[in-house]
Amino acid sequence: MSATVEAPVESTDEESVAPDDPRILALGIEPPRSVAAVFRNFDRIKDLLRAEAAEGDRLARVTPLAGRAMRSSGFFQLTYPKARGGLETSFQDHLELVMQVSRIDAGTGWTVAILNASGHHSSRLSDEAYAELYPSVDTPVTNSWFPPAKVTRVEGGYEIKEGRWDWGSGGYQADMFSGGALVFEPDGSPSIDEEGRQRLVSLWFPRDKTEQAHNWDPMGLRASGSSSYYITEPLFIPERYTMSRYAPDRPDDPPMYKHLSNTYYPILGVAAGIAQHMIDLTVDAVRAKLRGGKLGEETHTALSDAMGECDMMVMGLRHWAQEGQRLIETPDNLMSPAQVESMLTMGIRAQQATGRVLDLLLDVHGSAFIQPGSEMGRAIRDYYTMRAHSQFKHSNMFLYTGRVAAKLADPDAVISPLDEPWVVYTQ
Known part of the structure; x- marks a missing residue:
């Protein structure tokens, strides 16, 4: 898929549908305190997702109403660690929800799959960094690794002058963005890890320093809203707000x-x-x-x-x-x-x-x-x-x-x- 064709796409504001919107309250959504509750919420909102699917296809993103219903239902909270208040959902249950939502609309199901990658990624953050970046498990984050930006290693973290990433699926429902970057040393040479590879990291960015390009206009999977996004100014990203693409497996983790x-x-x-x-x-x-x-x-x-x-x-x-x-x-x-x-x-x-x-x-x-x-x-x-x-x-x-x-x-x-x-x- 490509998100690089610059095509004007109608913009919508996710915040235009609040959690206490009467249309949301009428759905009877329960707090998503368990995976079972999330699936019960799916039964409550699936008719709404079906009714909104054609409009999401037209807009090239999940509609604000459907996005709010999914967020309130806990669809984007599945994979955060239990130790941090999350649901720590199994492969089986996450897969099943993606299948069931995609049976209604594939672009919407794609959003459920991609936004939940953040929970896995966040498990590699320190407790300090997680607390600073995630005020709660209800913090959807869009991530894309490609095309990787270039960052320079400096004391305490990385400097990035510019960066633009394609395939930002779920970005219209996200509170935050992260993006992949190849690491260079201050002298301009590639930064090489212990395995002889150039370091490739993902960096979490402040939401107010990122913008979407509104350029997602493909033939299908339109509701995934996979617009490109970019940082609006040079940034310093602390080391603790990053994760390696080549992060080693950890047998002692949950x-x-x-x-x-x-x-x-x-x-x-x-x-x-x-x-x-x-x-x-x-x-x-x-x-x-x-x-x-x-x-x-x-x-x-x-x-x-x-x-x-x-x-x-x-x-x-x-x-x-x-x-x-x-x-x-x-x-x-x-x-x-x-x-x-x-x-x-x-x-x-x-x-x-x-x-x-x-x-x-x-x-x-x-x-x-x-x-x-x-x-x-x-x-x-x-x-x-x-x-x-x-x-x-x-x-x-x-x-x-x-x-x-x-x-x-x-x-x-x-x-x-x-x-x-x-x-x-x-x-």
Whole structure:
């Protein structure tokens, strides 16, 4: 995806919908003090999200009303550590909420996935820095690593003269921004870490020193509001307000914060949500056309195959969320690089499965299926835009060499689910 085309996009003000707005109070949202409460709130606001989806697509961001409903429901508080008042949500639950929201609108689900990365990142901050940056867990932060800015190491932190980042998903709901930067020494030479890599850090910026470019105008995933953003003046960022892109795994941390490499796994739920959304819309269209008539064999076969593809995708995504959770909850255990890779490459498999679902459903509807202004047209646009993201691009498979290499080196290595010893359930 690209956010670099400068196209004027209508601006809205998230603060125009306050927490005590009568439309929000009428939803009966409960305080999000548990993950179960967040899911109960989803049931309360899902009709509103559905009603606002077309307008969010037009505006190229979640609407202020939908954004406030999600924020009040706790959708952006899932991943903060319990020790800091957060919910410390599991992979399974975070993935599930992203899938369910994406079943309504993929751009909205994308926002839920991305804004929750901040909770994982914040776990690497000191208690002092966290207290200074986060007045509460209700502090959505947008992060993008690319294109990285340039910063200079100075005493106590970093100096940054300018910086502009693309793909700032969820920025219209954010209270704060952070951005990636390559580190240079005062003499202009690259700053090299212990592994021989140039240091790449993420820096948290003051909200009043950042602006959005309002340039997110893609074909799909429009409600993600992934506008570019930039700092408005040179800044000094204290060391404590930064995090390394190459932060080491920490086996002694709480399970959800041992690894940062799988922070974005729940975004894969967007693919499953798109697939199920298209199936839902096709079922509605077929029911309307039947009007008590008999379902043709071709239509039956196409729908059955599409549902099966979607089922296998959802079960695969849920499995790796559960398996990843089991591995990190094992005391003193870290996931192997091949296991992390197995989780992350599910994104490529998910987009392929969604493409097969789309192909099957096209056989049902033909050209009536792809009107650009329709809800189905929006879902199709979302699918093709999703495919351009690095986590879903098949052309990026060459980056994931660890799983194959591990299996070639040791055929008995425990990599896939069938490598695991089977636990007999029958008593």
